[in-house]
Structure formats: structure tokens, C-alpha cells
Amino acid sequence: MLAYVLKRTGAAIATLVAASIVIFIFIHLIPGDPIYVMLGDEATPEQVEALRIRLGYDQPIYVQYFYWAGNVLRGDLGTSIFFQEPVTLIIRDGAETSLLLATVTMVWIVALGVPVGVLAAIRQGTWIDQGLSGIAMLLASIPTFWVGLYLILIFAANLGWLPSSGYPSIFEEGGLSNLRYLLLPSLTLAAPNAALILRLTRASMLDVAKEDYVRTARSKGIRPYRVVLRHILRNALLAVVSAFGFTFAALISEAVVTETVFALPGIGRMVVQSILRRDYPVIQGVILVIVCLYLVINLLVDISYRYLDPRVDLE
Amino acid sequence: MLKVRNLVVAAGSPSAELDIVSDVSFEIKRGEVLGLVGESGSGKSITSLAVMGLLPHPHIWVRSGAIELDGADITEEPPHLRVERGHGGVSMIFQEPMTSLNPVLRIGEQIEEAVRVHDGSTGETARIRARELLEMVRIPDARLQLNAYPHELSGGMRQRVMIAIALACRPQVLIADEPTTALDVTVQMQVLSLIRELCDAFDMGVLFITHDLGVVSELADRVAVMYGGKLAETGPVADLFRNPLHPYTGGLMGCVPDPGAGHRRFRTIPGQAPKPGEVPQGCKFAPRCDHVQPVCRSGAIPAVAAGPAHAAYCHHPLSRELT
Amino acid sequence: MTTKLRSFLSVFAARPVALLGLVYLVTIVTVALGADVIAPYAPEAIEPINRLSPPSWGHLFGTDHFGRDTFSRVLHGSRLALLIGVGVVSFALATGVPIGIVSALFPRLGRVLMRMVDVMMAFPSLLLALGLIVILGQSVANAILAIGVIYLTTTARITYGVTLRLREETYVEAARSMGASTVWMIRRHILPNMISPLLVQASFVFAFAQLGAASLDFLGLGAPPEIPSWGNMLAESRIYITRAPWLLFYPGLMIVLTAFSLNLVGDVLRDRLDPRFREMLSNRQRR
Ligand SMILES: Nc1ncnc2c1ncn2[C@@H]1O[C@H](COP(=O)(O)OP(=O)(O)O)[C@@H](O)[C@H]1O
Ligand code: SF4
Ligand SMILES: [Mg+2]
Numbered sequence: 001m002l003a004y005v006l007k008r009t010g011a012a013i014a015t016l017v018a019a020s021i022v023i024f025i026f027i028h029l030i031p032g033d034p035i036y037v038m039l040g041d042e043a044t045p046e047q048v049e050a051l052r053i054r055l056g057y058d059q060p061i062y063v064q065y066f067y068w069a070g071n072v073l074r075g076d077l078g079t080s081i082f083f084q085e086p087v088t089l090i091i092r093d094g095a096e097t098s099l100l101l102a103t104v105t106m107v108w109i110v111a112l113g114v115p116v117g118v119l120a121a122i123r124q125g126t127w128i129d130q131g132l133s134g135i136a137m138l139l140a141s142i143p144t145f146w147v148g149l150y151l152i153l154i155f156a157a158n159l160g161w162l163p164s165s166g167y168p169s170i171f172e173e174g175g176l177s178n179l180r181y182l183l184l185p186s187l188t189l190a191a192p193n194a195a196l197i198l199r200l201t202r203a204s205m206l207d208v209a210k211e212d213y214v215r216t217a218r219s220k221g222i223r224p225y226r227v228v229l230r231h232i233l234r235n236a237l238l239a240v241v242s243a244f245g246f247t248f249a250a251l252i253s254e255a256v257v258t259e260t261v262f263a264l265p266g267i268g269r270m271v272v273q274s275i276l277r278r279d280y281p282v283i284q285g286v287i288l289v290i291v292c293l294y295l296v297i298n299l300l301v302d303i304s305y306r307y308l309d310p311r312v313d314l315e
Numbered sequence: 316m317l318k319v320r321n322l323v324v325a326a327g328s329p330s331a332e333l334d335i336v337s338d339v340s341f342e343i344k345r346g347e348v349l350g351l352v353g354e355s356g357s358g359k360s361i362t363s364l365a366v367m368g369l370l371p372h373p374h375i376w377v378r379s380g381a382i383e384l385d386g387a388d389i390t391e392e393p394p395h396l397r398v399e400r401g402h403g404g405v406s407m408i409f410q411e412p413m414t415s416l417n418p419v420l421r422i423g424e425q426i427e428e429a430v431r432v433h434d435g436s437t438g439e440t441a442r443i444r445a446r447e448l449l450e451m452v453r454i455p456d457a458r459l460q461l462n463a464y465p466h467e468l469s470g471g472m473r474q475r476v477m478i479a480i481a482l483a484c485r486p487q488v489l490i491a492d493e494p495t496t497a498l499d500v501t502v503q504m505q506v507l508s509l510i511r512e513l514c515d516a517f518d519m520g521v522l523f524i525t526h527d528l529g530v531v532s533e534l535a536d537r538v539a540v541m542y543g544g545k546l547a548e549t550g551p552v553a554d555l556f557r558n559p560l561h562p563y564t565g566g567l568m569g570c571v572p573d574p575g576a577g578h579r580r581f582r583t584i585p586g587q588a589p590k591p592g593e594v595p596q597g598c599k600f601a602p603r604c605d606h607v608q609p610v611c612r613s614g615a616i617p618a619v620a621a622g623p624a625h626a627a628y629c630h631h632p633l634s635r636e637l638t
Numbered sequence: 639m640t641t642k643l644r645s646f647l648s649v650f651a652a653r654p655v656a657l658l659g660l661v662y663l664v665t666i667v668t669v670a671l672g673a674d675v676i677a678p679y680a681p682e683a684i685e686p687i688n689r690l691s692p693p694s695w696g697h698l699f700g701t702d703h704f705g706r707d708t709f710s711r712v713l714h715g716s717r718l719a720l721l722i723g724v725g726v727v728s729f730a731l732a733t734g735v736p737i738g739i740v741s742a743l744f745p746r747l748g749r750v751l752m753r754m755v756d757v758m759m760a761f762p763s764l765l766l767a768l769g770l771i772v773i774l775g776q777s778v779a780n781a782i783l784a785i786g787v788i789y790l791t792t793t794a795r796i797t798y799g800v801t802l803r804l805r806e807e808t809y810v811e812a813a814r815s816m817g818a819s820t821v822w823m824i825r826r827h828i829l830p831n832m833i834s835p836l837l838v839q840a841s842f843v844f845a846f847a848q849l850g851a852a853s854l855d856f857l858g859l860g861a862p863p864e865i866p867s868w869g870n871m872l873a874e875s876r877i878y879i880t881r882a883p884w885l886l887f888y889p890g891l892m893i894v895l896t897a898f899s900l901n902l903v904g905d906v907l908r909d910r911l912d913p914r915f916r917e918m919l920s921n922r923q924r925r
Contacts, residue, residue, distance in 0.1 A: 310419060
């Protein structure tokens with residue numbers, strides 16, 4: 001087990017290093033001198049030169065990379081040009097919103113996608129199944145922001161039941177009731193992904209139902225619902241669990257849009273705004289953190305998969 | 316006692332249905348082994364799944380006929396309804412030990428599940444019973460193996476576990492569908508003698524399915540030979556081997572290695588088993604039969620008897636010793 | 639060819655909803671080609687007195703904040719939608735397929751290439767696209783490129799998987815041992831068997847390219863704002879959603895119908911696919 005975890009962690013770290021190089025080169029490919037972007041038009045040549053040396057931009061590019069990577073390892077992701085604040089602080093400020101949004105969304109995805117997928121599989125071929133599968137494909141074909149705008153139009157603008165934008169921290173006034181600000185965004189974000197999990201659950205339930213061991217389970221005389229839950233679903237979920245890493249990747253991209261639609265103070269909106277403002281240190285730092293998170297999640301998914309499936313040798 | 320009467324199983328859809336088993340009847344008493352023999356595709360598995368109430372709905376269903384256990388009609392009752400109504404007396408082990416156990420559940424859990432349903436016991440009692448069952452099927456280190464996963468066991472061990480699960484259902488009749496086909500020869504012999512012993516020990520009827528007449532001659536008390544979804548011949552094992560009536564039975568016996576002959580003699584039946592839908596009119600065996608006559612190719616085939624329990628469906632049976 | 643076409647259409651006859659999807663796609667292509675003739679107004683024609691007017695006989699889908707006819711703009715928007723779709727699919731196939739085939743046939747190089755694909759997949763796709771646009775500048779061509787890169791990765795992976803399967807197959811092995819050249823093998827065995835899986839992949843990529851382009855437009859980094867793309871129309875209408883909800887409805891509906899139809903068609907084609915490849919191709923690729 002330990003050997004496996006170490007091996008997978010090593011691979012993840014290698015990917016992270018490769019990704020950090022890509023990010024670094026990416027930022028340096030951007031046309032225009034970042035120093036001018038930082039200082040604006042009015043800077044004197046002396047100021048430009050001073051900043052260039054302070055940031056190490058006079059060094060060869062690989063030296064700059066190691067300089068940056070060294071800082072990252074020490075927990076210093078640089079300073080935002082726009083906010084004049086450490087990037088780590090900016091990420092910390094957005095983390096609560098984004099992590100809560102992701103968590104609530106994952107709850108929706110599992111709570112809606114899996115049971116409805118089971119229902120579609122049990123009723124295979126009936127109009128219930130066809131209807132649910134059709135809805136799932138429709139949901140996967142809708143732009144995230146369109147769903148969000150419609151939810152705002154209906155539940156915030158017309159009915160006035162829920163707030164349309166923003167999110168005050170749950171640690172501030174309002175406490176946990178502030179979570180209602182995340183209700184519409186999380187549903188927006190969950191819709192297409194729950195649809196994918198639904199289709200996946202249905203497909204793998206139908207695959208497993210054909211297995212010989214399901215027939216054995218039936219032959220014992222146990223009740224049909226127990227056959228479904230204990231024998232079919234249990235095995236079908238293996239495929240669903242292994243798709244979670246993938247789902248998370250899809251989630252990040254759509255979270256960027258969702259946070260923008262609902263004006264949530266999260267990391268996703270922050271990175272889009274930073275891209276629009278050409279605030280390179282923030283872009284660089286945030287993307288690195290997101291990639292890191294993605295790799296960690298994939299690692300956890302792989303490891304938990306190996307716990308769930310006894311056939312996989314942990315050595 | 317298990318009685319199967321005029322069983323007809325259809326496949327396809329109600330608008331385009333096809334009989335894959337037709338007019339099959341047999342009985343199994345307690346303590347008796349009935350060998351069901353036939354080439355691959357002759358409908359043995361479908362027959363046994365029908366008896367188990369496990370036909371894969373809605374593609375395959377019992378079109379007519381009846382299955383009775385101690386007088387109760389259990390036709391098309393799925394196993395869980397049989398348990399509920401007190402008809403849970405038939406259990407089954409399958410052909411593929413490698414895929415018939417749930418890969419993510421421990422052996423113990425899979426046996427206890429059956430114990431709980433059929434004994435109503437729970438917890439420690441069920442666990443003890445599961446261990447006893449593993450000991451009955453002669454799995455060494457039963458207590459340890461309860462915690463094993465299927466993939467940690469060999470094919471023979473898995474088939475023993477399958478037998479233990481079947482015994483947990485306290486069957487009057489055990490159906491074994493080619494249980495040793497996938498196993499090594501030595502293991503095959505061990506599993507066969509285990510089944511025979513359990514049959515005697517529990518006074519249990521056994522429907523033993525195989526394509527190997529040699530196995531049947533060792534194990535069975537009576538034999539039913541199937542061809543193309545129909546019964547060709549039934550009878551006590553000694554009578555049938557001494558005096559086969561149906562040319563197909565004769566052909567099958569030609570396929571049995573003859574220990575008396577100096578060399579091993581295999582004579583296979585030329586031609587191929589019919590596929591459902593392309594079966595000829597009249598006798599299904601006609602295209603491959605050495606004794607075929609024009610009369611064989613149309614109409615119903617008469618039953619001929621050579622004793623109180625020995626009968627075949629043929630116009631021109633091999634033996635003249637008819638009664 | 640006609641028999642092929644007939645068997646293609648017969649698949650759809652069994653799934654009426656998918657047939658509707660196919661009919662919609664044919665319609666939208668016609669509309670895109672004939673937009674100048676069909677549209678009652680020029681897409682940029684301004685009617686200041688008719689600003690934000692609701693749907694009426696004069697303006698079927700209403701007008702926007704400049705008084706431009708939404709119906710005409712929606713019709714013209716189909717052009718960009720198709721252009722983006724065709725562009726992204728072409729780019730993804732032109733880059734992903736060679737990478738996949740080469741990786742499968744030359745394992746040493748393949749390991750490196752597939753590792754690079756893995757690294758690219760670790761980046762959130764939309765951020766990757768946004769980043770590329772920041773570097774390359776905002777234009778339709780760059781939007782196509784940016785979205786194309788996302789599907790380069792999935793296409794390369796699928797091609798890789800399919801080629802490996804095909805290569806394993808004995809007849810390919812036999813062909814190779816008889817001294818056939820790699821180029822011959824690719825032309826004779828791999829490409830012909832690759833067409834069906836790639837057609838399925840192309841439908842899904844076409845569908846999701848619509849969503850990706852719409853997201854870019856919405857964030858203000860897609861097609862330049864003067865182009866009447868469906869995504870741009872939605873982005874502009876955002877502040878008027880309570881006053882002029884029709885501005886939100888029609889362009890969005892077009893995106894949904896287009897993506898949905900393509901997904902339906904892809905799904906039908908996928909069901910027809912050789913089971914060996916069906917697993918690899920899923921429309922779970924929304925990224
Ligand atoms: N799911 C099915 N649908 C249609 N026909 C089937 C199905 N399963 C089996 N059959 C047909 O039923 C016949 C009997 O099959 P089976 O009982 O498995 O034969 P055996 O066990 O004697 O080898 C075969 O000819 C097969 O073609
Ligand atoms: S009925 Fe005729 S064809 Fe059929 S087995 Fe008997 S002799 Fe042969
Ligand atoms: Mg069989």
C-alpha cells in the first residue's frame with residue numbers, strides 16, 4: 001500500500017513540476033513587458049530597471065524559474081500587481097467561497113446523480129428511463145451560465161426567494177444561513193455534472209446486472225432491492241468513484257463561469273478578473289494551486305478506489 | 316419431490332418468439348441424482364434456470380408447463396418469492412466459478428447472506444453456520460477463509476464456496492450446471508464425489524447437468540438426454556447404458572472413451588447441433604441420424620418404452636428389446 | 639455510397655428523437671448558408687426607437703438594447719457556431735489523431751507524448767483556453783485554437799486507445815510480420831477502422847465546442863464583441879434579463895438545441911459502434 005501511494009505521489013509531483021514549468025513559460029510568452037504592465041506608462045526608465053532587477057527579470061529564464069519555484073516552495077506565490085497584496089492572501093480570501101461551493105455541489109451531484117441513475121437503470125427501457133436519460137443529455141448540453149442566469153431570473157428576480165449574487169462568509173453575520181447564497185450557484189454547477197454521473201451510474205448498473213454473481217445473489221432468495229443495493233450498486237459505484245477525479249476537473253472550469261455569473265468572491269472569478277487585468281502573479285499562483293488540488297484529488301480517488309476494490313493488489 | 320411437466324421455454328419477444336426448450340418433463344426424488352446430458356446448446360442451462368425461477372426476463376420466459384415442488388406450483392416464482400411462500404427448496408451452482416461470486420464481498424458475507432434468508436438467524440449464529448458449511452464442503456481453514464475475497468481462491472475452492480452457498484439454502488434439490496467443466500481433472504473428481512456425498516448425507520435430490528456421459532455413468536441414478544431443446548431419452552443409468560434406444564444416445568456413447576478397447580476410441584456424431592429457429596420439421600436429430608427414414612421428417616415422434624422407467628422419442632430405436 | 643447513406647439513416651429511423659436532432663442540424667446548416675436571404679434585417683441594423691421591444695410580428699424574437707433584430711442576429715449567429723464547431727473539430731482531429739497514432743505505434747515516444755497530454759489535462763480546460771487567448775489575442779481564430787487545444791488532449795487519448803486495440807488484433811500483427819511498412823499498416827488497417835470512432839468523437843467535440851465558445855464569449859474573451867455570436871448576445875443581454883427576458887431566451891435556446899442535437903446524433907452513432915471502442919468514447923468529455 002505504502003509503495004503504491006509513494007509511487008503515485010511521485011508521479012503526481014512530476015506532473016506538478018511539469019505543469020509549473022508550463023505555467024511559467026506560458027506567462028513569459030505573453031506579449032508585452034510585464035514590467036510596463038505593472039508600472040504603467042508613466043514609469044521612468046530608472047524605475048523600470050530597478051523593478052526588473054528586483055524581480056530578477058534580468059536573469060536567464062531558467063534562473064528565474066528556479067527563483068520562482070524556490071519562493072513557491074517557501075509558500076511565497078508573489079505579490080498581486082493590482083491589489084499589491086501577497087497572492088497567498090488573495091487565494092485564502094477566495095478559498096472559503098470556492099471550497100464551500102465545490103463541496104455543496106459535490107453533495108448535489110452525488111445525491112441527485114446516483115439515486116436517479118439507479119432509478120433509470122431499474123426501470124430500463126420504460127418511459128421513466130428514456131425521460132431521465134433524455135433530461136440528463138439535455139442538461140449536459142446547456143451552457144452553465146445560461147442555467148445560472150435563468151435561475152437568477154426565476155428565483156431571485158421574479159420570486160425573490162433567494163439572493164442573486166454575492167456570498168458573505170458563514171463566519172460573519174448570518175452564520176450558516178449565508179449558505180443560501182450558494183444554493184443557486186451550486187445547483188447551476190451541479191446540473192451538468194449530476195447529469196453525467198446519472199448516465200454513468202445507469203450504464204454501469206446495467207453492465208453489472210448482467211454479471212454471473214448477480215444471478216448467484218438472486219438464487220439465494222434475497223429480496224430484489226437487496227440484490228440491487230448490495231450486489232449491483234456496490235460494484236457499479238466503482239466506476240462512478242473512478243470518474244470523480246474527472247468530474248472535479250470539469251467542475252473547476254464551470255466554477256469559473258458560475259462564480260462570475262453569481263458574482264461570488266471565489267478563486268474562479270478572481271482568476272478570470274486577473275486574466276482580464278493581466279495580473280500575472282495572481283494567474284500564475286492560482287493556476288498552480290488549482291493544478292495541485294486537481295492532482296491531489298485524483299490521487300485520493302485512485303487510492304480510495306483501491307480500497308473499495310479488493311481485486312486490486314495494493315502492493 | 317421436484318416435478319417438471321411439459322416445460323416450454325420461449326425466447327425473443329412475444330411477437331417474434333422462438334421455443335428454445337419444448338415439452339421437457341422429468342422428476343427428481345430426494346436422495347436421487349438425475350443426470351441431464353446433451354451437447355452444448357441443447358437447452359440444459361435454460362431448463363435449469365427455468366426450474367430455478369431465474370430466467371432472464373423479459374427476453375426468455377416459461378410459455379407453458381409446470382414446475383412443482385412437493386405439490387406446490389413454483390413455476391416462474393423467483394427465488395425470493397419462493398422463500399417467502401415456503402417453497403425455497405431448490406438451489407443451484409453454476410458453470411463459471413470464477414465469475415459467480417461477488418468480487419467485492421468476502422466469502423463469509425456471501426454465505427451468511429443466504430443463511431440469514433433461509434434460517435432467519437443473524438450475527439454470530441449465522442457466522443457459525445457459515446463456517447460449518449465451509450467445513451462441510453471441505454475447505455481447509457474454514458474460519459480463515461470466511462474473510463477471504465473470491466479472487467484469493469482457486470477455481471475449485473470457489474466452486475466449493477458456491478456449493479456451500481447452495482447448501483445454506485437447505486435445498487431438497489440441488490441443481491449443478493456443468494459445475495466441473497472449468498476445473499482441472501483432479502479437482503473435478505473431488506468436486507464430483509463431494510456432490511455425491513452431500514446428496515446422500517442430506518437426502519437431497521440432484522439435477523446434475525453435463526455434456527459428458529462418462530461423468531453421468533459414475534454419478535447419476537437416472538439419466539435424461541436432451542437434444543435441440545427436447546428430451547430424447549430418459550431412463551435408469553444402467554438400463555440406458557446397456558440398452559440405449561435413441562440413436563443420439565447411441566452416438567453420445569460412441570463419444571465416450573471405451574476403457575475396454577485397447578486404444579481410446581472416440582467416435583463423434585457428425586454434423587452440428589441445431590440452432591433454435593432452424594430446427595427441422597419432425598425429428599430434430601434427423602439431419603444427423605444414421606437410421607433416418609422419411610417418416611422421421613414430419614409429424615410427432617412417438618414415445619417408445621423399454622421398461623417401466625426407460626423411454627425414448629424415436630421412430631426407429633436402436634434396440635429391439637422393447638416391451 | 640448510397641447504401642452506406644441508407645444504413646446511416648436507418649439507424650436514426652429507430653430513434654425518432656435523434657432523427658429530429660439530425661433534421662435540426664441540416665436546418666441550421668441551411669440557415670447559416672442562407673442567413674443573408676432569410677434574415678429580415680441586417681444583423682447590425684440599428685432601430686433606436688425600437689430598443690428592447692418584446693417579440694412582435696415585426697421582430698419575431700424582439701430587439702436588443704440598440705434596437706437590433708434578435709431574430710436576424712440569431713440566424714446570423716449560426717454561422718459563427720458552425721465555424722467554431724468545424725474549426726475546433728478540424729483542429730482537434732488534425733493534431734490529436736497523429737499524436738495518438740504515433741504514440742501507439744512508437745511506445746517509447748508514446749510514453750512521453752501521452753505524459754504531456756496528461757499534464758495538459760491537469761489544467762482546467764477553460765483556464766487553459768483563457769490563457770491562450772491572453773497570449774494570442776482575442777479573435778475568432780484564436781478562440782477556435784484555444785478550444786481546439788482542450789479537445790486535442792481527449793482526441794489524442796482516444797486515438798491512442800483505439801490504435802492500440804487495432805494494433806493488438808491479429809490480422810494487423812500478421813500484416814506487420816509479413817514485412818508491411820508502418821505507413822502501409824496505418825493506411826490499410828488503422829485509418830479505415832478509425833473512421834467510425836472518430837465520427838462519434840467529432841460529434842461530441844462539435845457539441846462541447848459550442849458550450850466552450852459560449853463560455854468564452856460570456857467572459858468577454860471569445861469572439862470580438864461586434865460579431866453576433868449567440869454567446870456574445872447572451873453576454874450583452876445579461877443586464878437586461880428582467881426587462882427583456884427574450885434576449886436571454888433565444889440565443890441560449892439555439893446553443894442548447896445545437897449541442898443537444900449533436901449529442902443525440904453522437905450517442906446514436908456510438909451505440910452502433912463496435913463494442914470494443916464504445917467504452918472509450920463517452921460524452922462525459924464536457925470539460
Ligand atoms: N439470452 C438468450 N436469448 C436467446 N436465445 C438464447 C439465450 N440464451 C440461450 N439461448 C439459446 O438457447 C439454447 C439453449 O442454450 P443453453 O440452455 O445455454 O444450452 P446448454 O446449457 O445446453 O449448452 C441455445 O441454442 C441458445 O442459442
Ligand atoms: S426419429 Fe428417425 S431421425 Fe429421429 S432419431 Fe429416430 S430414427 Fe433418427
Ligand atoms: Mg449450459
